[in-house]
Structure formats: structure tokens, C-alpha cells
Amino acid sequence: MKFARFAIKKRFFYFLVFIIVFLVLTAVFAPMIAPYDPLQIDLDHIKEAPGRNHLLGTDTVGRDVFSRIIYGTRISLLVGISATLLSLGLGLIVGLVAGYYGGKTDMVLTMITDLFLAFPSLLLAIGVSVLFPPGLFSVTAALCVVGWASFARLFRGMVFSIKENTFVDSARAIGCSNMRIMFFHILPHCLPISLVAASLKVGNFILSESALSFLGLGVQPPIPTWGAMISLNRCYLPSAPWMVLFPGLAIALAVIVFNALGDASRDMMGQDIKI
Amino acid sequence: MKHYFVKRIFLLFPTLVGITLITFLMLKALPGDPVQGLAGERSSPDTIKRLQKALGTNQNVLQQYTGYMRLLLKGDLGRSYYTNRNIAEDIIQKLPNTLKLAVGAMLFSIIIGLLLGILMAVDPGSVWDRLGQILSVSGISIPVFFLGLLLIYIFSFVFQLLPPSGTGNGNPVFLILPAATLGLNSSAYLARITRSSLIEIMSQPYIITAKAKGVKKSGLIMKHALKNALIPIITLIGLDFGSYLNGSVLTETIFGWDGIGRYAVEGIFKRDYPVILGCVLTGAFLFILVNLTVDLIYGFLDPRIRHRAQA
Numbered sequence: 001m002k003f004a005r006f007a008i009k010k011r012f013f014y015f016l017v018f019i020i021v022f023l024v025l026t027a028v029f030a031p032m033i034a035p036y037d038p039l040q041i042d043l044d045h046i047k048e049a050p051g052r053n054h055l056l057g058t059d060t061v062g063r064d065v066f067s068r069i070i071y072g073t074r075i076s077l078l079v080g081i082s083a084t085l086l087s088l089g090l091g092l093i094v095g096l097v098a099g100y101y102g103g104k105t106d107m108v109l110t111m112i113t114d115l116f117l118a119f120p121s122l123l124l125a126i127g128v129s130v131l132f133p134p135g136l137f138s139v140t141a142a143l144c145v146v147g148w149a150s151f152a153r154l155f156r157g158m159v160f161s162i163k164e165n166t167f168v169d170s171a172r173a174i175g176c177s178n179m180r181i182m183f184f185h186i187l188p189h190c191l192p193i194s195l196v197a198a199s200l201k202v203g204n205f206i207l208s209e210s211a212l213s214f215l216g217l218g219v220q221p222p223i224p225t226w227g228a229m230i231s232l233n234r235c236y237l238p239s240a241p242w243m244v245l246f247p248g249l250a251i252a253l254a255v256i257v258f259n260a261l262g263d264a265s266r267d268m269m270g271q272d273i274k275i
Numbered sequence: 276m277k278h279y280f281v282k283r284i285f286l287l288f289p290t291l292v293g294i295t296l297i298t299f300l301m302l303k304a305l306p307g308d309p310v311q312g313l314a315g316e317r318s319s320p321d322t323i324k325r326l327q328k329a330l331g332t333n334q335n336v337l338q339q340y341t342g343y344m345r346l347l348l349k350g351d352l353g354r355s356y357y358t359n360r361n362i363a364e365d366i367i368q369k370l371p372n373t374l375k376l377a378v379g380a381m382l383f384s385i386i387i388g389l390l391l392g393i394l395m396a397v398d399p400g401s402v403w404d405r406l407g408q409i410l411s412v413s414g415i416s417i418p419v420f421f422l423g424l425l426l427i428y429i430f431s432f433v434f435q436l437l438p439p440s441g442t443g444n445g446n447p448v449f450l451i452l453p454a455a456t457l458g459l460n461s462s463a464y465l466a467r468i469t470r471s472s473l474i475e476i477m478s479q480p481y482i483i484t485a486k487a488k489g490v491k492k493s494g495l496i497m498k499h500a501l502k503n504a505l506i507p508i509i510t511l512i513g514l515d516f517g518s519y520l521n522g523s524v525l526t527e528t529i530f531g532w533d534g535i536g537r538y539a540v541e542g543i544f545k546r547d548y549p550v551i552l553g554c555v556l557t558g559a560f561l562f563i564l565v566n567l568t569v570d571l572i573y574g575f576l577d578p579r580i581r582h583r584a585q586a
Contacts, residue, residue: 115293118566119559122521126543127555131304207418211525214420215543227418234424234529238432248421255416263412 009267016261023254027073034067038224047240057242059233065243068224069250075218075225076254079136080206083143084198090144091151092194096182098152099159110156116149125208129217139218143205154197155190162189196266203258210251226251279574287567294559298552299343303336305548352553357545362553366535370557372442373534376526377519379454384462385512391462392469393496399474407466414463419522423456423529440531453530457522461515468511472504479503506573513569517562 026033035055042062050057056066098109116124125142132138162168163186171185212218213227221228226247233243310326311318327333331342346353352362395407430452431439443449476482477500485499523536531537535554542550 111289111293115290115297118290118294118563119297119555120517120520120562122524123539123555123558126524126539127298127301127551130543130546130548130551131301131306133306203416207416210418211420214418214525215528215540217543227420230418230421230424237424237428241428244421244424248418248425251421252413252417255418256412259412259416 009264013261013264013268016257016264019257020261023073023257024077026070027077030070030074034064034070036064036067038063038068038071039222040064047236047243049240050242056246057240059229059240059243060236065229065246068229069226069247071224072226072229072247072250073254075136075213075223076206076209076251079139079143079209079219080202080254080258083140083147083205083209084201086140087144087147087201088151088194088198090148091153092155092187092190094148094152095155095157096159096187096190099156100163100178100182100186102160106156109152113149113152113156116145117153119146121146122208122211125212126215126217129212134217134220136219139209139212142212142217143208146208147201147205151194151197151201155194158190158193159186162186192269196262196269199258199265200262203255203262206251206258207255280571283567283570283574287563290563291560294556294563295344295347296340298556298559299340301555302343302548302552303339347556352556353549355542355550356547362550365538365550366553366557369534369538372532373520373523373527373536375450376453376457376523376532376534377516379450380456380458380461380519380522381512381516383454383458384460384465384515386462387458388462388465389469389508391466392473393501395466395470396473396477397492397496399470404470407470411463411466414459414466417459418525419456419460420525420529422459423453423526426452426456427529440529442531442533453526453532456529457519457526460522461511461518464515465508465511468507469504472507473500476500476504510569510573513565513572516569517565520558520562 040063042058044062045054045058046060046062048054048058048062050065054064054066056064056069058064059068094109094113098106098113119127125146128145129138129142132141168181168185171181176185209218210225210227210230213225214231216228216231218227219225221232229247230244233240237244310323310330310332314322314326324333331339334342350363352366354360355362355365391407391411395404398404427439430437437452438449439452441449473496477496482495482499485495490499520536523532523534524539525536526532527534527536528540535557539551539554541547542554
């Protein structure tokens with residue numbers, strides 16, 4: 001019975017991985033998949049309802065909503081994944097150093113980490129993103145500034161318990177340097193859990209990216225982003241709901257998949273991780 | 276016990292200094308030179324020097340920071356570039372609206388989250404449980420601004436039941452949609468926590484004893500289990516109160532709710548940097564205050580925490 005349950009979980013896990021691969025491929029091959037140019041203005045067919053010509057309808061200047069959503073996948077995934085990797089890397093280094101050395105180093109690093117966690121995340125992201133000209137860089141930077149601290153806190157705690165193991169003592173006994181112990185002996189033990197945390201974070205970041213785009217702080221038009229599509233067309237919701245509905249569903253689906261992947265892999269590992 | 280509270284409050288000061296340091300650095304990193312902006316492009320070096328002296332930008336960074344702190348201690352957040360109004364006064368005027376929205380959202384999320392969580396925990400693995408899990412994952416994943424627009428579309432345009440936007444001079448009808456929008460996300464989290472902590476507690480020996488005694492299932496959950504499951508739930512409710520500050524930025528914009536969130540967004544659209552940073556600072560301050568309160572209540576509810584902190 002237990003095994004059957006595990007098998008179901010595993011199948012669900014692979015299903016999610018499959019969807020994510022599918023999403024990534026959509027982003028990479030967007031020009032081949034999209035039936036129309038996402039920037040092509042067609043004033044003869046404005047606000048057209050979903051139909052045979054335009055699968056998900058057209059927007060106020062006749063651009064194809066389906067093509068724009070496909071291109072929007074690029075920004076969301078690019079920002080979500082790259083910001084996660086960057087903040088994961090930074091959090092990993094800070095967490096390792098703080099957890100491994102302990103003492104004063106740990107105190108200072110933990111204080112800095114806690115400071116960044118003391119801000120409401122979206123407000124801090126807004127504050128950081130206005131420092132740069134809006135675009136890919138400002139969004140990614142804003143999300144990294146917000147995101148690294150929770151990773152650092154997670155890894156610090158893990159390193160604290162990992163370093164008590166005897167294999168760390170024996171590594172030290174045969175003369176490994178601190179760097180070597182940290183990165184070759186302790187780090188590999190953090191990786192499985194960082195995968196779970198990263199997956200949850202990607203979902204979180206895609207959500208934040210869309211919020212920043214919605215506020216006009218994200219990647220700028222004419223490049224299509226899901227958040228901006230909703231923001232630009234929101235006054236047409238009663239008359240042409242497809243312009244807002246489908247980008248919103250796209251965000252929700254992408255976030256659900258990454259969140260569910262995080263949950264599923266956490267269940268499979270049977271560990272309780274909060275991030 | 277007193278010791279714990281004093282210590283916890285004392286720890287507040289380095290954090291406060293830290294967040295002002297960060298906002299100060301952000302202020303310094305802003306694009307553009309305020310002196311050049313004030314003096315204009317073709318100003319003489321003399322004018323620039325005079326302005327630099329008047330504004331204090333010729334001082335070193337440390338002096339500038341202490342000057343900034345002095346202003347903050349006086350409750351001065353500067354003036355808006357556009358309206359030239361005192362930002363601190365504006366924020367104080369808008370704060371009650373934001374708090375009202377947050378309390379409304381909190382009530383919504385407690386009611387929905389607890390109900391859904393209990394429903395899921397009654398029979399883990401059942402249809403209700405599955406359905407609830409799907410609902411809660413969707414609730415976590417749906418963007419706040421999209422949800423708000425959907426609710427406006429459904430309840431204001433299709434059914435014409437509730438007003439789409441505005442504060443309505445305190446009329447509670449106007450609060451329903453924004454509060455639901457803001458609270459849904461955390462109600463989903465709350466449902467999950469309620470479910471998992473109830474399920475965990477249901478396997479405890481004292482529950483088995485109660486079951487053996489013949490307590491009905493409803494009584495078992497409502498009377499025996501829920502009471503002990505409450506501590507993680509209360510923590511989450513408190514922590515989520517801080518996250519409402521994030522959500523309020525988007526919710527208030529969509530519903531035209533005259534609070535701090537919308538004030539910040541207006542600042543963003545106009546690139547009114549003092550307003551943006553004032554809101555960030557206020558948000559962080561409120562967030563810290565809420566977390567402190569949660570910690571204090573937590574220490575009050577659970578004596579183990581007080582002792583751990585002392586040791």
C-alpha cells in the first residue's frame with residue numbers, strides 16, 4: 001500500500017517535470033510555436049473574441065493574445081529561474097559560511113540576513129527596482145535582493161547540523177582546508193533540499209515578476225509580459241475578458257506547476273522544509 | 276518572563292537601525308543628482324556649491340546618515356516631489372484605511388482557512404481533502420491582482436452585487452471584495468497548516484484515549500484536537516498580517532482603496548522617490564512591529580519558548 005502510494009507520487013512528480021520541460025521548450029521555441037508576431041498590430045481585427053483565426057482572441061490593437069502569452073513565457077521563466085539560481089547561490093554561500101564558522105561571523109551574517117527578511121518582500125522589491133532603469137536586470141536584481149535571505153537562513157540551519165557529523169571531523173583530520181570541507185563535503189548534503197526550496201521559489205518569483213510587471217516596473221513594453229498584459233487591458237475586462245483572463249490563467253498555471261513540483265519533491269524526500 | 280519580553284524588545288533597535296541604513300543606501304543609489312536637479316542644467320559652480328551646503332550633500336556619508344536618522348527620529352519622511360506635501364502626514368492619514376483592509380482580510384482568511392483546513396483534516400485522502408488541496412494550491416498560486424479583477428468582474432459586473440471600487444466612506448459593503456482578494460492567499464496557506472497540524476495531532480495518544488472513551492468525531496476535532504493545533508495557526512495568522520502589506524500594494528491599486536499601498540503605487544508611477552522610500556520604510560516598520568507582537572503573544576501562549584530564549 002505504501003509502495004503504491006509512493007508510485008503514484010512518483011508518477012505525479014514526473015508529470016510535473018514533463019510540464020515544466022514543456023514550458024521551457026515553449027519559451028525557447030516561441031517564434032516557431034506562436035502563430036502570429038506578438039508585436040504585429042492589426043487594426044482591422046481589434047478586440048476580436050477567441051475563434052478560429054485567433055485562438056485566444058486579439059487585444060486593443062489587434063495583437064494576437066495567444067502569441068503574446070507564448071512570448072510572455074520567456075520573460076516569466078527567464079526571470080523566475082535566473083533570479084532563483086542567483087539568490088540560491090548567494091544564499092548558499094552566506095548560509096555555508098555562517099553555519100560553518102559560527103561565532104561572530106555567524107552573528108554578523110545572521111543579522112544582515114534578518115534585516116533583509118524584516119522588509120515586506122514586494123515593497124523591498126519595488127524599492128530596489130526603482131533604482132535601475134526598468135527592464136530584465138532591474139527585476140532580476142530586485143528579486144535577488146529579496147530572495148537570497150530566506151535561502152541563507154535555510155542553509156545556515158542545515159549546515160549547523162551537518163557539520164556535527166563525523167565525516168566532517170575526518171575530513172579535517174586528513175587536512176582538508178575549510179573551503180574544501182565547506183564546498184566538497186558539506187555542500188553536497190544541502191543540494192537535495194535546495195532543489196525543493198528552489199522549485200517553490202521559482203513559483204514565488206514568477207508571481208512577484210508578474211506583480212512588478214503589473215505595476216509597470218518589470219520588462220517594458222512592447223516586449224510582452226503576462227503581468228503587463230493584465231495591467232494594460234484591465235479596463236476592458238467586462239467587454240473583452242479574454243485579454244485579461246488568459247494571461248492571468250497562464251501565470252496561475254505556471255506558478256501552480258512549480259509549487260506542486262516543490263511539494264511533490266518534498267513529499268518524496270519525506271522532509272519538512274519551509275521557505 | 277519579564278526578562279524575555281525586555282530582551283525581545285531590546286533586540287528591536289539594531290533591526291531598526293539596519294532597515295534605515297538600507298533605505299538610506301537606496302536613497303543614495305537613486306539615479307540623478309538632487310543638487311543638479313534643483314539648480315538646473317546651466318547653473319554656476321557657485322550656486323551648486325551653495326545648494327550642496329544647504330542640502331548637506333558636501334558632507335561625508337556618515338554625517339549624511341546621521342542627518343537622515345535625525346530627521347526620521349523627528350518623524351520626518353521628507354516631502355513629495357510633486358505635491359510638496361509632508362509624506363509622514365499623508366501616510367498617517369492613509370494608515371487607518373490600510374489597517375481596516377488588513378483586518379478585514381485577516382477575518383476572511385481565518386474563517387475560510389480554518390473551515391477548509393478542518394474539512395480537509397476530517398478524512399485525509401477523501402474527495403473533500405483532494406478538492407481542498409487543489410483549492411489551496413490554486414489559492415496560493417493565483418496572482419492577487421488577477422484575483423481582484425476576477426472578483427470585480429464576477430460580483431460587480433455579472434451579478435452586480437458589490438461595488439467595484441472605492442472606500443465608500445467606511446461603508447462595510449465596499450470592504451468585502453478587497454478584503455476577500457487580500458485574504459484569499461493567506462487563507463490557502465492557513466488551510467494547509469490547519470490540515471497538517473490537525474492530522475499530526477489526531478495521531479497523538481490522548482486523541483486515541485478520547486476516541487476509546489467514545490467521543491464523537493466532530494467533538495474530537497473541534498474540542499480536543501483544534502485547541503492544540505492552534506499555536507502554529509496563530510503564528511501563521513500573525514506572520515501573514517505582515518504579508519498583507521505586500522498584497523495591499525496591489526489590492527488597493529485595483530480597488531481604488533485610499534491606503535498606503537495605493538500611495539506607494541502612485542509614487543512609483545510618478546517616480547516620486549521620497550514617497551516610495553517612505554512607504555518602504557513604513558512597511559518595514561509595521562512588519563517588524565507585527566512580528567514583535569506575534570513573538571510576544573507566542574511567548575505568552577507557550578512557556579517553553581520563554582525558557583528557551585532565556586537559556
